[in-house]
Amino acid sequence: MMLENKLGITNSSELARIEEKISKKKALEMFESGLLDTLKVGTFQALSEIHKCLFEEIYDFAGKVRDVNIAKGSFRFAPVMYLAVALDHISQMPQSTFDEIIEKYVEMNVAHPFREGNGRSARIWLDILLKKEIRQVIDWSKVDKEDYLLAMERSPIKDVEIKVLLKSALTDKINDREVYMKGIDASYHYEGYNVYKTENLENEQ
Secondary structure, eight states, rough: OOOOOOOOOHHHHHHHHHHHHHHHHHHHHHHTTTTGSSTTSSSSSHHHHHHHHHTTTTTTTTTTTOEEEEEEEEEEOOHHHHHHHHHHHHSSSSOOOOHHHHHHHHHHHHHOSSSSOHHHHHHHHHHHHHHHHSSOOGGGGOOOHHHHHHHHTTTTTOOOHHHHHHHHEESSSOOOOOHHHHOGGGGGGGOOOEOOOSSSGGGOO
């Protein structure tokens, strides 16, 4: 499905290319300006501000919770009617250890609060969370993208795999621009969400 955008782009490949270019530029600006240091890490509010900064030049929905139900293949992300409660719960989850932080990251992925751009926003959110709480970050150049996507797909059922994968890529280079920017690489995010409608949302689990 072609997303409506502020740039009037009607070709999905062109939109993806421009989206990556602009979001990388904005991500770098956030890093260099010190904006990330002002956010309340681990909260949805912080994630929303990150998303807004990355995508406000492209989408009207930047920073706003999605109003449609989305799925990737057969996996349905959190239904719209439960999103507010889920995001409040995630914001309050503990985050003092590596395991707690990854569990929180997995839950935010299941929520998938935005119509597009969840992966890039969440990886920056994860970066500043790890940086503040354990003084380490993920060096994404050490994370195989296929292994990562498969581990993330399985993480709602069993999160051991994603924990092992990301723990092996931890680094203490918490202020390294190149390490930070690798996480914005579009190759690490899911492509092609399906929008679905349901007759009886009350029965959605």
